Amino acid sequence: MNQTDVRSSRARNPAKGITALIFGLLYAAFLLLHHLLPSRAGIALIVESLLPWTGVFLALVLLMALIRFSALSAIGFLVPAVVWATMFGAALLPTADEPTPDLKVATQNVGARLPQPTATARNIIEADPDILTVQELESLSGKIIHKELDSAFPHSRVVDTVGVWSKWPISAPEEVDLGLQWPRAFASTIATDHGDIRFYAVHMPSVRPGHEAMRNAAMRRLATTVSSDPADHVIVAGDLNTASTDRKFSTLVPPLQDSRAEARGGFGFTWPAVFPVTRLDHVLYRGFDATSDEVLGRGTSDHRGVIAGLDFK
Numbered sequence: 001m002n003q004t005d006v007r008s009s010r011a012r013n014p015a016k017g018i019t020a021l022i023f024g025l026l027y028a029a030f031l032l033l034h035h036l037l038p039s040r041a042g043i044a045l046i047v048e049s050l051l052p053w054t055g056v057f058l059a060l061v062l063l064m065a066l067i068r069f070s071a072l073s074a075i076g077f078l079v080p081a082v083v084w085a086t087m088f089g090a091a092l093l094p095t096a097d098e099p100t101p102d103l104k105v106a107t108q109n110v111g112a113r114l115p116q117p118t119a120t121a122r123n124i125i126e127a128d129p130d131i132l133t134v135q136e137l138e139s140l141s142g143k144i145i146h147k148e149l150d151s152a153f154p155h156s157r158v159v160d161t162v163g164v165w166s167k168w169p170i171s172a173p174e175e176v177d178l179g180l181q182w183p184r185a186f187a188s189t190i191a192t193d194h195g196d197i198r199f200y201a202v203h204m205p206s207v208r209p210g211h212e213a214m215r216n217a218a219m220r221r222l223a224t225t226v227s228s229d230p231a232d233h234v235i236v237a238g239d240l241n242t243a244s245t246d247r248k249f250s251t252l253v254p255p256l257q258d259s260r261a262e263a264r265g266g267f268g269f270t271w272p273a274v275f276p277v278t279r280l281d282h283v284l285y286r287g288f289d290a291t292s293d294e295v296l297g298r299g300t301s302d303h304r305g306v307i308a309g310l311d312f313k
Contacts, residue, residue, distance in 0.1 A: 024065075103192060111303065290309065
Protein backbone atom coordinates (compact mmCIF):
# COMPACT_ATOMS: atom_id res chain seq x y z
CA MET A 1 0.00 0.00 0.00
CA ASN A 2 1.51 3.34 -1.04
CA GLN A 3 1.31 6.58 0.93
CA THR A 4 -1.71 7.79 -1.01
CA ASP A 5 -3.59 4.59 -0.15
CA VAL A 6 -2.74 4.98 3.58
CA ARG A 7 -4.07 8.54 3.61
CA SER A 8 -7.18 7.38 1.80
CA SER A 9 -7.71 4.56 4.31
CA ARG A 10 -7.46 6.97 7.24
CA ALA A 11 -9.91 9.30 5.56
CA ARG A 12 -12.40 6.46 5.23
CA ASN A 13 -11.97 5.56 8.95
CA PRO A 14 -12.13 8.86 10.86
CA ALA A 15 -13.77 7.09 13.82
CA LYS A 16 -11.42 4.14 14.06
CA GLY A 17 -11.77 2.66 17.58
CA ILE A 18 -15.17 4.23 18.22
CA THR A 19 -16.64 0.86 19.27
CA ALA A 20 -14.02 0.40 21.99
CA LEU A 21 -14.57 3.99 23.12
CA ILE A 22 -18.34 3.59 23.41
CA PHE A 23 -18.13 0.21 25.12
CA GLY A 24 -15.48 1.45 27.55
CA LEU A 25 -17.38 4.60 28.48
CA LEU A 26 -20.58 2.62 29.00
CA TYR A 27 -18.75 0.22 31.31
CA ALA A 28 -17.23 3.13 33.26
CA ALA A 29 -20.69 4.68 33.60
CA PHE A 30 -22.05 1.36 34.85
CA LEU A 31 -19.34 1.18 37.55
CA LEU A 32 -19.99 4.73 38.69
CA LEU A 33 -23.79 4.44 38.65
CA HIS A 34 -24.39 0.83 39.68
CA HIS A 35 -26.14 2.07 42.84
CA LEU A 36 -28.98 3.20 40.56
CA LEU A 37 -29.71 -0.37 39.47
CA PRO A 38 -33.17 -1.47 40.61
CA SER A 39 -33.32 -3.87 43.53
CA ARG A 40 -36.39 -5.46 42.00
CA ALA A 41 -36.05 -9.16 41.11
CA GLY A 42 -32.64 -9.20 42.78
CA ILE A 43 -30.86 -7.39 39.95
CA ALA A 44 -28.82 -5.16 42.27
CA LEU A 45 -28.06 -8.04 44.64
CA ILE A 46 -26.57 -10.21 41.91
CA VAL A 47 -24.67 -7.48 40.11
CA GLU A 48 -23.23 -5.81 43.21
CA SER A 49 -22.23 -9.12 44.81
CA LEU A 50 -20.14 -9.86 41.73
CA LEU A 51 -19.09 -6.29 40.95
CA PRO A 52 -15.29 -6.76 41.09
CA TRP A 53 -15.62 -9.59 38.55
CA THR A 54 -17.04 -7.20 35.98
CA GLY A 55 -13.41 -6.22 35.45
CA VAL A 56 -13.35 -8.98 32.82
CA PHE A 57 -15.03 -6.42 30.56
CA LEU A 58 -11.76 -4.49 30.67
CA ALA A 59 -10.09 -7.39 28.89
CA LEU A 60 -12.76 -7.21 26.18
CA VAL A 61 -12.27 -3.46 25.78
CA LEU A 62 -8.50 -3.94 25.63
CA LEU A 63 -8.88 -6.57 22.93
CA MET A 64 -11.10 -4.26 20.90
CA ALA A 65 -8.63 -1.42 21.41
CA LEU A 66 -5.73 -3.54 20.20
CA ILE A 67 -7.60 -4.72 17.12
CA ARG A 68 -8.63 -1.19 16.12
CA PHE A 69 -5.90 0.78 17.86
CA SER A 70 -6.31 4.53 17.91
CA ALA A 71 -6.47 7.42 20.34
CA LEU A 72 -10.21 6.81 20.73
CA SER A 73 -9.78 3.13 21.55
CA ALA A 74 -7.02 3.94 24.04
CA ILE A 75 -9.34 6.35 25.84
CA GLY A 76 -12.05 3.69 25.72
CA PHE A 77 -9.79 1.38 27.72
CA LEU A 78 -8.09 3.87 30.05
CA VAL A 79 -11.23 5.53 31.38
CA PRO A 80 -12.91 2.36 32.75
CA ALA A 81 -9.52 1.00 33.84
CA VAL A 82 -8.98 4.07 36.03
CA VAL A 83 -12.52 3.86 37.41
CA TRP A 84 -12.16 0.15 38.25
CA ALA A 85 -8.74 0.67 39.81
CA THR A 86 -10.06 3.56 41.91
CA MET A 87 -12.92 1.42 43.20
CA PHE A 88 -11.11 -1.86 43.75
CA GLY A 89 -7.38 -1.35 43.28
CA ALA A 90 -6.62 -0.62 46.94
CA ALA A 91 -7.89 -4.07 47.92
CA LEU A 92 -5.23 -5.66 45.70
CA LEU A 93 -2.33 -3.92 47.41
CA PRO A 94 -0.18 -6.30 49.47
CA THR A 95 -0.73 -6.66 53.19
CA ALA A 96 1.85 -4.85 55.28
CA ASP A 97 4.26 -7.05 57.24
CA GLU A 98 3.03 -6.33 60.76
CA PRO A 99 4.16 -7.75 64.12
CA THR A 100 1.95 -10.05 66.17
CA PRO A 101 -1.46 -8.36 66.66
CA ASP A 102 -3.09 -7.72 70.01
CA LEU A 103 -5.74 -10.29 69.15
CA LYS A 104 -6.87 -12.54 66.33
CA VAL A 105 -10.57 -12.82 65.58
CA ALA A 106 -12.06 -15.55 63.39
CA THR A 107 -15.49 -16.34 61.99
CA GLN A 108 -16.70 -19.50 60.26
CA ASN A 109 -20.07 -20.62 58.97
CA VAL A 110 -19.54 -24.35 59.44
CA GLY A 111 -22.58 -25.40 57.42
CA ALA A 112 -25.46 -27.38 58.84
CA ARG A 113 -25.11 -31.17 58.65
CA LEU A 114 -21.71 -30.89 57.00
CA PRO A 115 -19.48 -33.92 56.46
CA GLN A 116 -16.32 -34.40 58.51
CA PRO A 117 -17.17 -31.83 61.21
CA THR A 118 -14.12 -32.76 63.28
CA ALA A 119 -11.81 -31.79 60.40
CA THR A 120 -13.60 -28.46 60.01
CA ALA A 121 -13.30 -27.68 63.72
CA ARG A 122 -9.60 -28.55 63.79
CA ASN A 123 -9.00 -26.43 60.70
CA ILE A 124 -10.29 -23.43 62.65
CA ILE A 125 -8.39 -24.36 65.81
CA GLU A 126 -5.10 -24.63 63.89
CA ALA A 127 -5.51 -20.98 62.79
CA ASP A 128 -5.12 -20.18 66.53
CA PRO A 129 -7.67 -17.36 66.95
CA ASP A 130 -8.08 -15.65 70.31
CA ILE A 131 -11.80 -15.16 69.68
CA LEU A 132 -13.94 -17.25 67.36
CA THR A 133 -17.57 -17.06 66.32
CA VAL A 134 -19.25 -19.96 64.54
CA GLN A 135 -22.58 -20.11 62.74
CA GLU A 136 -24.90 -23.00 61.83
CA LEU A 137 -24.16 -25.17 64.83
CA GLU A 138 -26.94 -27.57 63.92
CA SER A 139 -27.62 -31.30 64.10
CA LEU A 140 -24.98 -33.89 65.01
CA SER A 141 -22.20 -32.09 63.12
CA GLY A 142 -22.82 -28.98 65.20
CA LYS A 143 -22.56 -30.97 68.42
CA ILE A 144 -19.27 -32.49 67.30
CA ILE A 145 -17.84 -29.06 66.40
CA HIS A 146 -19.10 -27.68 69.72
CA LYS A 147 -17.24 -30.42 71.59
CA GLU A 148 -14.01 -29.93 69.62
CA LEU A 149 -14.01 -26.18 70.22
CA ASP A 150 -14.77 -26.61 73.91
CA SER A 151 -11.60 -28.68 74.21
CA ALA A 152 -9.52 -25.89 72.60
CA PHE A 153 -10.94 -22.78 74.29
CA PRO A 154 -11.52 -22.20 78.01
CA HIS A 155 -14.57 -19.98 77.52
CA SER A 156 -17.65 -20.20 75.31
CA ARG A 157 -21.19 -18.95 74.87
CA VAL A 158 -23.78 -20.42 72.50
CA VAL A 159 -27.23 -19.12 71.61
CA ASP A 160 -29.23 -21.41 69.35
CA THR A 161 -26.99 -22.01 66.29
CA VAL A 162 -24.49 -19.18 66.90
CA GLY A 163 -21.54 -19.53 69.24
CA VAL A 164 -18.49 -17.65 70.52
CA TRP A 165 -15.29 -19.23 71.87
CA SER A 166 -12.53 -17.23 73.53
CA LYS A 167 -9.25 -17.44 75.39
CA TRP A 168 -10.68 -14.83 77.76
CA PRO A 169 -13.84 -14.74 79.92
CA ILE A 170 -17.13 -13.95 78.14
CA SER A 171 -20.10 -12.31 79.86
CA ALA A 172 -23.61 -13.72 79.65
CA PRO A 173 -24.99 -13.40 76.11
CA GLU A 174 -27.54 -10.71 75.32
CA GLU A 175 -29.72 -11.56 72.36
CA VAL A 176 -29.75 -8.95 69.58
CA ASP A 177 -33.21 -8.58 68.06
CA LEU A 178 -32.90 -8.86 64.28
CA GLY A 179 -36.67 -9.02 63.82
CA LEU A 180 -36.66 -12.78 63.29
CA GLN A 181 -38.59 -15.55 64.98
CA TRP A 182 -35.41 -17.24 66.11
CA PRO A 183 -32.15 -15.91 67.63
CA ARG A 184 -29.39 -15.28 65.07
CA ALA A 185 -27.20 -12.74 66.91
CA PHE A 186 -26.06 -11.95 70.41
CA ALA A 187 -23.73 -9.52 72.16
CA SER A 188 -21.35 -10.15 75.04
CA THR A 189 -18.38 -8.52 76.71
CA ILE A 190 -15.02 -10.26 76.46
CA ALA A 191 -12.46 -9.29 79.09
CA THR A 192 -9.15 -9.47 77.20
CA ASP A 193 -5.66 -8.74 78.51
CA HIS A 194 -5.78 -5.43 76.61
CA GLY A 195 -9.21 -4.32 77.80
CA ASP A 196 -12.89 -5.15 77.39
CA ILE A 197 -14.39 -5.80 73.97
CA ARG A 198 -18.04 -5.60 73.09
CA PHE A 199 -18.42 -8.58 70.74
CA TYR A 200 -21.38 -9.17 68.41
CA ALA A 201 -21.73 -12.66 66.94
CA VAL A 202 -24.04 -12.50 63.93
CA HIS A 203 -25.65 -14.74 61.35
CA MET A 204 -27.80 -12.65 59.03
CA PRO A 205 -30.82 -14.23 57.29
CA SER A 206 -30.03 -15.96 54.03
CA VAL A 207 -30.72 -13.91 50.94
CA ARG A 208 -32.00 -14.87 47.51
CA PRO A 209 -32.42 -12.69 44.42
CA GLY A 210 -35.68 -10.82 44.84
CA HIS A 211 -36.02 -11.82 48.51
CA GLU A 212 -33.75 -9.44 50.39
CA ALA A 213 -36.26 -7.66 52.64
CA MET A 214 -35.69 -9.81 55.73
CA ARG A 215 -31.91 -9.44 55.53
CA ASN A 216 -32.13 -5.70 54.86
CA ALA A 217 -34.39 -5.16 57.87
CA ALA A 218 -32.07 -7.23 60.06
CA MET A 219 -29.07 -5.17 58.89
CA ARG A 220 -30.83 -1.95 59.90
CA ARG A 221 -31.70 -3.36 63.32
CA LEU A 222 -28.12 -4.48 63.91
CA ALA A 223 -26.74 -1.12 62.78
CA THR A 224 -29.05 0.70 65.20
CA THR A 225 -28.01 -1.54 68.08
CA VAL A 226 -24.28 -1.22 67.38
CA SER A 227 -24.41 2.54 66.86
CA SER A 228 -26.08 2.99 70.25
CA ASP A 229 -23.50 0.82 72.02
CA PRO A 230 -21.24 3.16 74.07
CA ALA A 231 -18.27 0.75 74.16
CA ASP A 232 -14.97 2.05 72.81
CA HIS A 233 -13.95 -1.30 71.36
CA VAL A 234 -16.59 -3.12 69.32
CA ILE A 235 -16.33 -6.13 67.01
CA VAL A 236 -19.09 -7.45 64.77
CA ALA A 237 -18.20 -10.80 63.22
CA GLY A 238 -20.04 -13.53 61.37
CA ASP A 239 -21.84 -14.53 58.22
CA LEU A 240 -23.57 -11.31 57.22
CA ASN A 241 -24.90 -12.72 53.93
CA THR A 242 -23.94 -9.38 52.41
CA ALA A 243 -21.10 -8.83 49.96
CA SER A 244 -18.61 -6.04 50.58
CA THR A 245 -19.85 -4.42 47.35
CA ASP A 246 -23.55 -4.82 48.18
CA ARG A 247 -25.23 -1.44 48.67
CA LYS A 248 -26.65 -2.63 52.00
CA PHE A 249 -23.15 -3.18 53.37
CA SER A 250 -22.98 0.58 53.86
CA THR A 251 -25.57 0.14 56.62
CA LEU A 252 -22.67 -1.00 58.80
CA VAL A 253 -19.51 0.20 56.99
CA PRO A 254 -19.03 2.99 57.82
CA PRO A 255 -19.29 3.73 60.76
CA LEU A 256 -17.62 0.37 61.40
CA GLN A 257 -14.45 -0.59 59.56
CA ASP A 258 -13.87 -3.75 57.54
CA SER A 259 -10.76 -5.84 58.26
CA ARG A 260 -10.27 -6.85 54.61
CA ALA A 261 -10.57 -3.27 53.35
CA GLU A 262 -8.00 -2.02 55.87
CA ALA A 263 -5.57 -4.95 55.77
CA ARG A 264 -5.85 -5.40 51.96
CA GLY A 265 -4.16 -8.35 50.28
CA GLY A 266 -6.94 -9.17 47.81
CA PHE A 267 -10.71 -9.37 47.79
CA GLY A 268 -10.88 -12.16 50.36
CA PHE A 269 -13.83 -13.99 48.80
CA THR A 270 -15.37 -16.64 51.08
CA TRP A 271 -18.37 -18.13 49.25
CA PRO A 272 -18.92 -20.66 47.81
CA ALA A 273 -15.98 -22.49 49.35
CA VAL A 274 -15.09 -24.55 46.27
CA PHE A 275 -14.58 -21.44 44.12
CA PRO A 276 -15.32 -18.24 46.09
CA VAL A 277 -16.75 -15.38 44.04
CA THR A 278 -17.95 -13.05 46.79
CA ARG A 279 -17.29 -12.23 50.45
CA LEU A 280 -20.19 -12.88 52.82
CA ASP A 281 -18.19 -13.43 56.02
CA HIS A 282 -16.76 -10.38 57.77
CA VAL A 283 -14.90 -9.00 60.77
CA LEU A 284 -16.04 -5.42 61.36
CA TYR A 285 -14.95 -3.17 64.22
CA ARG A 286 -14.37 0.20 65.77
CA GLY A 287 -11.57 1.16 68.14
CA PHE A 288 -9.03 -1.09 66.38
CA ASP A 289 -6.57 -1.15 63.50
CA ALA A 290 -6.54 -4.23 61.28
CA THR A 291 -3.05 -5.65 60.73
CA SER A 292 -4.05 -8.73 58.72
CA ASP A 293 -7.00 -10.53 57.16
CA GLU A 294 -6.70 -14.11 55.94
CA VAL A 295 -9.21 -16.43 54.31
CA LEU A 296 -8.88 -19.92 55.73
CA GLY A 297 -8.73 -23.16 53.78
CA ARG A 298 -11.82 -24.72 52.30
CA GLY A 299 -12.53 -27.30 55.00
CA THR A 300 -15.85 -29.07 54.43
CA SER A 301 -18.25 -26.14 54.77
CA ASP A 302 -19.77 -24.17 51.90
CA HIS A 303 -18.16 -21.04 53.41
CA ARG A 304 -14.50 -20.32 53.99
CA GLY A 305 -13.52 -18.89 57.34
CA VAL A 306 -11.88 -15.51 57.98
CA ILE A 307 -9.27 -14.63 60.60
CA ALA A 308 -8.26 -11.01 61.19
CA GLY A 309 -5.46 -9.51 63.26
CA LEU A 310 -6.50 -6.44 65.25
CA ASP A 311 -4.58 -3.92 67.36
CA PHE A 312 -6.23 -1.79 70.03
CA LYS A 313 -6.17 1.94 69.34
